[in-house]
Each structure stands twice: as C-alpha cells, then as structure tokens.
Amino acid sequence: MSISKEEIYDITIIGGGPAGLFTAFYAGLREMKTKIIEADNKLGGKVHVYPQKMVWDVGGLTPLTGRELIDQSIKQGLTFDPAVVLGQIVTDIEKNEDGIFMLTTSAEERHYSKTIVIATGMGGVISPLxxxxxxxxxxxxxxxxxxxxxxxxxxxxxxxxxxxxxxxxxxxxxxxxxxxxxxxxxxxxxxxxxxxxxxxxxxxxxxxxxxxxxxxxxxxxxxxxxxxxxxxxxxxxxxxxxxxxxxxGYNKDNYLFNNEQNKTGLELGDYFQVKSDANGNTNLPGIYGAGDCVSYEGKLKLIAGAYQDAANAVNSAKLYMEPDAHKTAIVSSHNDILDEKNKVYLYG
The missing domain is CATH 3.50.50.60 (FAD/NAD(P)-binding domain)
Incomplete structure (x- = not known):
C-alpha cells in the first residue's frame, strides 16, 4: 500500500495528558512533525479527575488548580500546532518494511509515523466506577x-x-x-x-x-x-x-495493553506499564514512553517527572531518525524557533 509523504509524521504521541502535551511541545522545539492521538474527547488526561485540587509540585509555578494546569498544559502543548486526533483508541501498532509505524485506531483509521511516544498514563479513558x-x-x-x-x-x-x-x-x-x-x-x-x-x-x-x-x-x-x-x-x-x-475508584481502560495478546510486542511490567530506560527507550526501537505509563529504576511519579520523561523520549526519537542531530533541543531562551512568539509576549 502506498503512503503519501504528507500522511507520515515524525512523531506520534499516544495520549494527551500532561506527559503527552509536554512531549508535543518539546517535539516542536526539535522541529518534528507531530501528532497527538487521545482516546478521550478532550485533552488533559487524568488531571480532569481533580480539577479543583491544588497542585503545588510543578517546578516554577505557584500553586494552581487541576483545571488551571490542564488549560496551561494544553496551551503549551499546542504551541507548534501539532495535529490532534480525539476520541480514537489506538488498538494496534505495526511496522512496515520501510520502517514506518502504522497505528490502527478504534475508528478503523490508520496513522503513520516514523517514531511513537506512548504517554497513556495508567490507562486510557479514566471514568469513575x-x-x-x-x-x-x-x-x-x-x-x-x-x-x-x-x-x-x-x-x-x-x-x-x-x-x-x-x-x-x-x-x-x-x-x-x-x-x-x-x-x-x-x-x-x-x-x-x-x-x-x-x-x-x-x-x-x-x-x-x-x-x-x-x-x-x-x-x-x-x-x-x-x-x-x-x-x-x-x-x-x-x-x-x-x-x-x-x-x-475508576475504570482504567489501558486499551493498548490490557489483553493477553499484546500484539505490539512491547515488554510490559506490572499493571501493564511499559518497561523503558530513563531515556524512554523501550524494547522496540522507534517506540518510546513517557509519564505514568512507563516503569524504570528511579522513575519519579510526579508531573514534574513526566516532563523529563517527555523531553528524554523526544530526544531519543530525534536521534533515532537523525543520528547526527543534537542530543537535546536548544533551550527555549536561546531557541530561534521561538523568536516570533517571544516578540508577541514581550512587545504585544
């Protein structure tokens, strides 16, 4: 089957919570063509469970409600205009002979990507019992x-x-x-x-x-x-x-891995978490993990830790695509890609 160049993304993120949204932002800093696929009909992830709770442990931010954190995370995550697909559950991942991943969803749609970051948290759509x-x-x-x-x-x-x-x-x-x-x-x-x-x-x-x-x-x-x-x-x-x-409690539909078949071939740990290293590498080259869905020694189960996971996963994905690329993105305060946006914030 022929796949057009326009259909293929550099990186596709499964999950639109804090980890997935920061992954999208950081991928934009690395000038990667990015797509987010979120099973729910809205972005924000499990923070929607506690919109009125106060969150104190996000670095550099004064305490804010879960609702405010969602709003700011979405705004940041969409900075570089990634494609966003809502209400679709990724049910399978395959890799073709050209090294392109094909993600099949519950809507019977196919999405194509050079790399994948799994950021599904502890499950898919979280709904209360x-x-x-x-x-x-x-x-x-x-x-x-x-x-x-x-x-x-x-x-x-x-x-x-x-x-x-x-x-x-x-x-x-x-x-x-x-x-x-x-x-x-x-x-x-x-x-x-x-x-x-x-x-x-x-x-x-x-x-x-x-x-x-x-x-x-x-x-x-x-x-x-x-x-x-x-x-x-x-x-x-x-x-x-x-x-x-x-x-x-909650129904945690970890849709991609909650069956014995696990056709993806990803190595899983307890509670269907994806085994990775601190740089997001899974047992499958080209597929990375970030946030609560991954398990590795030293894993920090905080939103702050998810941000580091996201950046590391993107950097690993970038080097997988382009081995000669910089190991990390240029910091935002010196990154030319933000020049025009900085002028808007600084001068109106």
Missing amino acids: KLEVPRANEFESKNLYYKVLDVNEFRGKSLLISGGGPSSIDWGNDLSPIAKEITLIYRGDDLKGLESTKTKLINNGVNIVFNTEIHELAGEDEVSEVVLYNNKTNERYTMPVDALLVNH
Missing part, C-alpha cells in the same frame, strides 16, 4: 457527584462521602471547612490512606462509619435520604443528606 443502586443515574445530574468540580457546591450542606481510598479521605478533609457536616462510609474496616491524613479526618470532625454501604437512594428531584447497609450486622438505616459524593 458508578454507584450500582436503583435511581443512581437519575440523581447523577443533581446532587450525586463522582468528582468535585466546584467546592462551593458543598457549602453549608450535610455531605455523605462513600469510599475509603485516598480520594475520599482528601475530599473529607478539603470539604470539612465549608460543609455543614460530613459522614464518610466505607465497606471495609479501615481506610486506605496515610495515617496522618486519617488522623486529620478525625480532627476535622468527619464522622467515619465502617462496614457500611449504600443500599438505596430516596428523594424527588434530588437525593434527600440514603438507606445504608451494615455488611457485618445486616442492619439497615436511613440517613438524610444534602449531597452525596461517591469515590469508588
């Missing part, structure tokens, strides 16, 4: 929440949080200053989190109830009462609520 009780779908657009978009929605309210993981603990602590009262229920007999955060939960006056699950929801336009079930005593009782926040 829904509450499986009658009427849950009905109340979802009312006062049943699976994530917090605006903390003010809980101001002065009697809030029930269901879930015993770190997210539930964090929201119990974060919302305690503004909610009227908070009860946190968990089906197990101990919360899954740091002792310090659990102690803080108690000190913040959050009522914690163990071995308890949601059995029924009641109300007219909104949830007004929740029937709770104790899985040890079989007792059922009713609690009035103004709002319900469910944190039961």
Whole structure:
C-alpha cells in the first residue's frame, strides 16, 4: 500500500495528558512533525479527575488548580500546532518494511509515523466506577457527584462521602471547612490512606462509619435520604443528606495493553506499564514512553517527572531518525524557533 509523504509524521504521541502535551511541545522545539492521538474527547488526561485540587509540585509555578494546569498544559502543548486526533483508541501498532509505524485506531483509521511516544498514563479513558443502586443515574445530574468540580457546591450542606481510598479521605478533609457536616462510609474496616491524613479526618470532625454501604437512594428531584447497609450486622438505616459524593475508584481502560495478546510486542511490567530506560527507550526501537505509563529504576511519579520523561523520549526519537542531530533541543531562551512568539509576549 502506498503512503503519501504528507500522511507520515515524525512523531506520534499516544495520549494527551500532561506527559503527552509536554512531549508535543518539546517535539516542536526539535522541529518534528507531530501528532497527538487521545482516546478521550478532550485533552488533559487524568488531571480532569481533580480539577479543583491544588497542585503545588510543578517546578516554577505557584500553586494552581487541576483545571488551571490542564488549560496551561494544553496551551503549551499546542504551541507548534501539532495535529490532534480525539476520541480514537489506538488498538494496534505495526511496522512496515520501510520502517514506518502504522497505528490502527478504534475508528478503523490508520496513522503513520516514523517514531511513537506512548504517554497513556495508567490507562486510557479514566471514568469513575458508578454507584450500582436503583435511581443512581437519575440523581447523577443533581446532587450525586463522582468528582468535585466546584467546592462551593458543598457549602453549608450535610455531605455523605462513600469510599475509603485516598480520594475520599482528601475530599473529607478539603470539604470539612465549608460543609455543614460530613459522614464518610466505607465497606471495609479501615481506610486506605496515610495515617496522618486519617488522623486529620478525625480532627476535622468527619464522622467515619465502617462496614457500611449504600443500599438505596430516596428523594424527588434530588437525593434527600440514603438507606445504608451494615455488611457485618445486616442492619439497615436511613440517613438524610444534602449531597452525596461517591469515590469508588475508576475504570482504567489501558486499551493498548490490557489483553493477553499484546500484539505490539512491547515488554510490559506490572499493571501493564511499559518497561523503558530513563531515556524512554523501550524494547522496540522507534517506540518510546513517557509519564505514568512507563516503569524504570528511579522513575519519579510526579508531573514534574513526566516532563523529563517527555523531553528524554523526544530526544531519543530525534536521534533515532537523525543520528547526527543534537542530543537535546536548544533551550527555549536561546531557541530561534521561538523568536516570533517571544516578540508577541514581550512587545504585544
């Protein structure tokens, strides 16, 4: 099959979260023709799970919300106008006799690239595990929440949080200053989190109830009462609520590697993470990894670490294509490719 030159990209990034977006930016600095393929219908990745959380550990930035981080990451990632494909899941990767990779997607489209960077995070489209009780779908657009978009929605309210993981603990602590009262229920007999955060939960006056699950929801336009079930005593009782926040975990669809076949041939580690070295090299030449999807000794599981992964992966990809190229991009403060953009920022 004949492939036109226009169809072939220097680098194709699978994933449009922080790692993928910074990969796109850095690839632009290296003057590489770039494409992003994102399974979700929007860029930003799993940061969409915590848009109101404060992020403090991105170097050089004062604390900002997850929403602000998404907005700034997208703006930076699109600096050099990469092609962006949304709502397509990469299902297979093959390499032809000319050394060009063919990426097949769920839309039955084919994308062609000289190199690939996998930046899928810990999975593909991350969606919350829904509450499986009658009427849950009905109340979802009312006062049943699976994530917090605006903390003010809980101001002065009697809030029930269901879930015993770190997210539930964090929201119990974060919302305690503004909610009227908070009860946190968990089906197990101990919360899954740091002792310090659990102690803080108690000190913040959050009522914690163990071995308890949601059995029924009641109300007219909104949830007004929740029937709770104790899985040890079989007792059922009713609690009035103004709002319900469910944190039961997420469906993490690691679409490219979640089957036993793994037709890509990539070597995988635990939790379907791609094994790589610190420069992003996988066991397949021309395919690199960045961010939470990769595993190597010394890996830093922070957004700051994802940025370094991204730059290293791009540099490795550039040298794969052009062995005589510079090992790294010229730093942005001296990079001629940014001259015109700098004039806009400096002089308007």
